[in-house]
Amino acid sequence: MLRQPASRIIASSHIFVQILAACGAGLLLGISTVILPQFFSLGILIVICSAYVVLKRPEVALLGILVTTSSIVFEDYLPVVSVGISLHIPDILLLGLLGLIAVRWMIESQFSLFVPRWMGGFLLFMG
8 A cells, every 4th residue: 555656546436545644634734723724734735735736737827827917916016037038936936837838748659738629819909
């Protein structure tokens, strides 16, 4: 049982392992709300969920960054990193996500991009 990947153990019918994982996650969340302020505990939970989504489907995070930087946040408020050239933090995140997509496309044989139906119209509008 220990030699199987974690995804196979969780996806299988081992209900005991799933209940134990849920109890452990609930216990960690409860301890973090006692030790830290609730705002930080909520932030940690959001960061963990976001990291899972980014690693599972990086194109969703890519789309989120594009929508956020093009409509909600003004360019003047974005921090700039100067290393030979000046890049905004979202630009670095976009390059990292595109690199992650490229690496996963080359390594994983079953990797496919999630492309919603409205993406074609969105790209025509943006172009």
